[in-house]
Amino acid sequence: MHPLFKAFIVAGLAGVLPGPSAADTPSGLADLAGVKGRDGESELLARGYTFHHGAEAKNGKITVWWNGVTQSCVEVLTQDGRYAAITTAPVKECEGDPR
Template identity: 40%
Template sequence: MRPIYAIPLLLAASATAASAQTPPDVADLVGARGAGGETQLEARGYSFVTNNMVRDTKWSFWWSERQRQCISVATTDGRYAAINVVPAANCRAAAPDAAARPYGGDGQRVSLVCIGAGSGLATQSTSGYRYNRKSRKFESEYGTTLGREGFSSDIEIEIDGNAGRVHPSGKLVSPLHSGGTDGWWPITDLVVTPDQISGSYRMNGLNKPRIDYNRRTRIIRIHASTDFTGRCEEQ
């Protein structure tokens, strides 16, 4: 039985949620301008960890060593729209005790099973006749061309905090591949938000597929020499 990795689920930034989950020591910063808010967060003992963009909102993550607390800050139109407490695994890079736990820890376990279709490069045999001016006859001619071929396949993704892996199948696996273990490839450049999961994996030296999964529509897209679009069940 394969192990299931987990991913901490960040809380959506709604007005009600922000009010209920905003820590008291930074509640007054909601509505502040981003630059001034960063200065205040640092003055209050928070250390910047990372950030990413989701549509028009920038999500940044901050760790308080004194309070052993991780917070997410949503910035829209240059102002702090919401500040929420999130699982410590989101600040794993800044939390020494959390960093020592590569798997498990905070958050719920999530596994993606996706089914869809795509297209990939494929050679196609051609045949026909060509007129030979010297012999003044039509002669048979054979060759190969490079085109694209459609296929159906599935893919699994398992993630735990800052670590993740992907299990492609069928035509999603290149004839020449390396770096996988029992059909699983590690995900690099992993980014997880309430709306999106993205990253990439190295199938071989020239083929590094990009993963983009929309957690609201449950649509996944794999971009590489082989393109794939599918729908996922998130568990």
């Protein structure tokens, strides 16, 4: 696991990171908030994203997606089977071999 990703998970579990806001959601992905995980995955793939890696978190599952066309990296928090938050992630989070 990438060290930066570990730091974000630890900080998130400790409650250090602020909660997501609408401003944190990348342009063109806001409509995916609240959708079922499987539907969100299909939509991300249709929009040019590829799954990079994921990890279990205390409050759900975090998956990281890369869009090679837009050169953007996003993190998705899934809780109770639905997309709870979609946030822009540092491009470094999507570097290296996908896991």
